[in-house]
Amino acid sequence: MMVLLWIRGVLARRFLRVAGAAAGIALTVALLAAMALFLANAGASMTARAVSAVPIDWQVQVISGADPDLVGKALSEAAPVKTVHQVRYADVAGFEARTGGTTQTTGPGQAVAFDSRYSSNFPAEIRPLSGTLDGALIAQQTAANLHVGPGDTVSIQRIGLPPAEVRIAGVVDLPDADALFQAVGLPPQAAPQAPPDNVLILPLETWRQVFDPQQKARPDTTRLQLHVRLAHEALPPDPVTAYTFVTTAQHNLEARVAGQALVADNLGSRLGAVREDALYASVLFLFLGLPGVALAVALTFAVTASGAARRRTEQALLRVRGATIKDILLLSAAEAAVAAIAGTAIGIAAASLAAIIVPGLEAVLGVNVPTLLLVASFGLLVGFIAFLYPAWRDARWATVTAVRRTVSRPRAPLWQRLWLDILLLATAGLFFWQSASTGYQIVLAPEGVAAISVDYKAFIAPALFWLGMALLTIRLSAAVIAGNGALLRMIIAPASGPLAPVVSAALSRQAGRLTIGIAMTALAISFATSTAIFNTTYNAQARIDAELTNGSDVTVFGTTDRPAGAHLVALASLPETAAAEPMQHRFAYVGADLQDLYGIDPARIGRATGLSDAYFSGASAAGTLALLAATPDGVLVSEETVQDFQLQQGDTINLRLIDARDHQYHPVAFKFIGVAREFPAAPKDSFLVANSAYVARMTGSDASEYVLMRSKADPAALARQAASALTSDPSLKVTDIGQAAHLIGSSLTAVDLGGLTTIELGFAVVMAAAAAGLMLALGFLERRRPFAILAAIGAKPRQLAAFLWSEGLLILVGGMTFGLLSGLLTAWMLVKLLTGVFDPPPEALSIPWLYLAVMLGLVAASVAAAVWSARPSAGQAAEQLRDL
Template sequence: MMVLLWIRGVLARRFLRVAGAAAGIALAVALLAAMSLFLADAGASMTARAVSAVSIDWQVQIIPGADPDLIGKALTQAAPVKAAHQVRYADVAGLEAQTSGTTQTTGPGQAVAFDSRYPTDFPAEIRSLSGTLDGVLIAQQTAANLHVGPGDTVSIQRIGLPPAEVRIAGVVDLPDADALFQAVGLPPQAAPQAPPDNVLILPRETWRQVFDPQQQVRPDTTRLQLHVRLDRETLPPDPVVAYTSVAAAQRNLEARVAGQALVADNLGSRLGAVREDALYASVLFLFLGLPGIALAVALTFAVTASGAARRRTEQALLRVRGATTKDILLLSATEAAVAAIAGTAVGMAAASLLAIVAPGLNPALGLDGPTLLVVAIFGLLVGFIAFLYPAWLDARWTTVTAARRTVSRPSAPLWQRLWLDCLLLAAAGLLFWQSASTGYQIVLAPEGVAATAVDYKAFIAPALFWLGIGLLTIRLSARIIASNGTLLRMIVAPVSGALAPVVSAALSRQSGRLTIGIAMTALAISFATSTAIFNTTYNAQARIDAELTNGSDATVFGTADKPAGAHLAALASLPEVATAEPMQHRFAYVGADLQDLYGIDPNRIGRATSLSDAYFSGASAAGTLALLAATPDGVLVSEETVQDFQLQQGDTINLRLIDARDHQYHPVAFKFIGVAREFPTAPKDSFLVANSAYVARMSGSDASEYVLMRAKADPAELARQASSVLDFDPSLKVADIGQAAHLIGSSLTAVDLGGLTTIELSFAVVMAAAAAGLMLALGFFERRRPFAILAAIGARPRQLAAFLWSEGLLILVGGIVFGLLSGLLTAWMLVKLLTGVFDPPPEALSIPWLYLAVMLGLVAASVAVAVWSARPSAGQAAEQLRDL
């Protein structure tokens, strides 16, 4: 009966505080559940993207003398195999062709044999450019070197045997050449092997006729592989579990073949990289959400602590009347149960609703039972601790006399005496300085797929900074308010007028309560600001990353024989095109190294693609392009080439370009004027950028192999329009920015943050408004008696409003100033620490001005509502005093 009476009294007399605590618990539970759902969805998305980026799951190289049939049988027993094909490789000393009365030769290369069904099961390995796929195929660059096409004859310089001639049936592109020609069995620390420059693809029977004799003479020049595609439908959605499953199957196969074959686990390597990214994503996204969860928990504790004086008085009265500590804790537990159960239930319901309405989330994925149980237990624990712990402290350590004392001497808390805030900020600065120099490192796996190394210590710095800036806010706010100085009077003067000295003096006696309100508001605004800025920067940079890979919103990729620039007029007239610019893609020899050469118009290339300052070393993008435009024979060289050839700016570089008039490579003099780290569509390692006019004049051809197109609105629609115009030529490939493939890069930037952004920014706005308005309202609720006394002794409503509005303005100004400053610094730290995730790194933070304006407007509105609702009712001061 006593418990029921207590609950009834609490709901009748302290409903606002119980509801506020329940709201804090609901926010914490809902955010934790929604973040858990997002992480599960992000993991499944990462796994799907990783699997789609790998064409050949396993490459099983059979040791000479082993039985391929036995290896194939062991393969089907070790893993669920969807397709497996034998692929034969042979080294060749060179290739030769005679066309138009001239003879062209190449260096060493490889001849590969696929069976007839290989392109069906591995469609990403071969892309037809011209001719047919039935017969001998030649790689695009090899065809350009030899200047051959369908119907021409190529002489294969076999090793240890006379040449053999074959007739070309088609020209193809090999998009996955890195994996197709990787060296199987190299140690993990070995550098990846570059694919051959010259490649022929022969039917299996033709390969046997040409290279079986070479295999007998030089068995070390041929090899046999099984290319395997696993049944990916059986893969778990979680990348960590999927990696474990694939790695276990690989070890099972190795045990079964007992040294008769070597396995290159491309799928496992990719999943291993994504596994690291998934763990990184967990830390990153939880870090972005944990301040919100911590803020909701802190709000719950602040709400319960706002009535600490009244609670101590009530407990003292109970103890005087014979209540034991157990009785007091039981009554507090009933109050906690009401808030905890209600808050947890509301939070779980809100999370379920968010899973349905938030973009980018898959509600069908759901959360497993253990996760839901942990989230529910978390909410209940927060509620009970928030109510029971203060009650236990007061009952255990506070005497009845001290509890009933209305005036006490304030003392600085221990953390202020130890200067813990400054120590935390100093530690954050030191760790940030250490981590920012390393950041997020991306390396290339020996199997030719991306792998990622993660510096998890990097997240300690923002966490320490967040805690330190919160404590520093309390210290500075308390000092400003308690000192009752000029700054405090200046803040309250706009709403208190002539009463500013009196109001500021009254506020200085409430510094403890006001400081907590300012700190909670500042932390909420900081969370909203840092989350919004980071998410906006992340989304903007992810688009730049994709544009770097694709070239522009939509790009038409052609070849030397079928240049996309020939259709520039038709492409530029498409309804969705904002601008279209041609770009040359040639090949040039730097010494003996064949590199990609891009010819551009420096004055116009920026109309079709974004060129970041981070693309260039030692100068801005605008400055570098202006220098290139002013130097007709100038060339920008990649960092790797500069280091490999020990180049100095101003050096003359003789590049060998193929001349369209005689189809031979001739040296052309270029002047080295700058270093390019990145360039649209360029590979990550070695490339060159020059003036297209100079390249055209020196090579005898003004053809542009690529066309970059900027879309007016939807890049996908532009790509569809371009494809419909060019559907007569299958050698022209159209890709939009949404299709950009990151073979080398972080799958972290491939994760859609739409769901996370909706969740975090929605919670951030709610918590910012709640922290300011609720804390202010609870403070007014506790001070109803002083305001009633002022009204009873003759204070006019305008004079009472001066106290109320001054308190609201103080919390609002302090919260906004400290919150925006700390939020901006936190976002800057996160982006700086994660510079390596973005390719290229961001030049500056992207500020979501509209969101910040809306958020600050809602905070101000919540303060205004709290002040308006706290106004004493006219003529009812006596009745209020009797009630209080």
């Protein structure tokens, strides 16, 4: 009965404080639950995207003399197999063709044969460009080298046997050539081998007729592979677990077929990269989410602590009337139960609502009951500690006389006397400098090793910085307020006017309470600012990464025979086109190495695509392009080529390019003027960038194989318009930046932090407004008696408003100043520490001005609402004094 009476009295007299504590617990539970759901779904999304992006899961190469049927049986026993197809390879000395009265020859290559229905189960391996798929098919680059097309005859230079001739039925592209022709059985640390430059695809019967004799004479020149698609539905949703599942199955197969077959685990390699991204998602959860959780917990404790003086007085009265410590703790536990249970229930409900509203969370809501129960338990624990610990501490250590003392000598807390805030900031700076300057990787995923780890030392710097800034905010705010100096009077002057000296003196007596309000507001604004800046920077870099992969918002890919540049006028006139620029894509030999060469107009390429300074070494993007424009025969070379050939700037490089007039490779002199680390649409390793006008003049062809297009609004809409305009030429391929973002992301960019940051940014705004408004309102609640006394002795409403608005302005200015500074520095630190997330690293932080303006506006509105609600009612001072 006593507990029920106490609860009823608490809800009647201290409802705002109980509601504030419940709100803090609800924020804690909701944020933790929503982020846990996001993390679980992020892992499942990474696995699904990674698996779908692997054209061939396993390539099992049967050793010469082994029985393919036995290998196939072992395969079905070792792993959940969905489909298996046989692929036969043969090495050739070269190809030869006679066209237009000339004879063209190539170097060594390979002839491949797929079994029936291969293309239906592995459709990504062959992309038709011209002709039909019924008969012998020739790869695009080989067709260009031999200058042949459908209907022409190609002579196959067999090894150790006379040549054999086949008629070409079609020209194709091999999008997955790197995996299709990879060397099976190499150790994980071995460098990948480049695919052959010359490839012919034959029907299986034709391949047998041509190469069965070569296989008997030179069995080392032919090989048989089994291309395997595993049952993806059998894979665990977590990337790390899926990686372990696939690699364990691979090892099982290798044990079963020892000496009979070799295995290339493409799926395991892809999941091996994804597990690193999964750990990065966990890292982002810790970096971005835990400060918000800590802030919500701190807000809960601050709300319960705001009525400490009144609580101690009530406890003293209870003890005078015979209550024991057990009785006091029982009443506090009842109050805690109301706030904790209500807050936890609201938090779980809010997380469930977020799971419905925020894309990507609903899929895992039903399978995360243990996680939600754990989060709910944490919320209940926070609530009970926030209420019970202060009650136990006061009842255990404070005497009744000391508790009822209204005036006490202020004493600086221990952390201020030890200068702990400065020590924390200095230590954070030291750890940050050590981490950021050594080029470390926060996520460690050794290739070929199942274990993966996070360098958790990287969390020390931001954690110490966050704590140090909070304590420094309290120190500086307390110094300004308690000092009652000119700075305090200047801050409150707009609200207090001529009463500034009196108001500042009154505020200086409330330094402890006000500094807590400023610190909580600053922490909330800092959390919102750092999260928003990191999210905006991340999204900007994710788009740059996707644009780098695709080339531009929309890119039309063609060939030298069927260049996309021939349709430039039509593409540039599309309604959604903001700019369209042609770009050449040729092939050039650097020594014996065949590389991609891109011909551009340096003065205009920037209209259609973004060029970051990080793409170039030793100079800015603008400076490098200006130098290329001023050097007609200039060439930009990739870092790998510079290292491989020991090049120095100014060197003359003789590149062999195919001449359109005789279809033969001829040396062309270029001047090495700079290094390109990356370039739109270029591969990651080796490539060249030159002036398109010079390439056209030296090769006799001004064909531009690619067209880069900038969209006015929606790239996907522009891609659809471009595809419709190019229906007459099906060999042209149109891709947009959204498709590239899907392909490059296993991955964090594919998972899209939008779900995580939508949750966090929403909570950040709520917490920022709550921290400012709620702390101010609770402070006013504690000071109702002084305000009522002032009103009773004749203070005018305008004079009372000066005290209220000055206090609100002080918390607002202090919280915004320290919060924005701390948030900006925290975001900069996060971007530096999480460099591995960005490719390329950002040149500068991206500031979300609109979000920050809205957030600060809501904080100001919450302060104004708290001040407005605290105004004493006119003519009711006496009644208020009797109630208080």
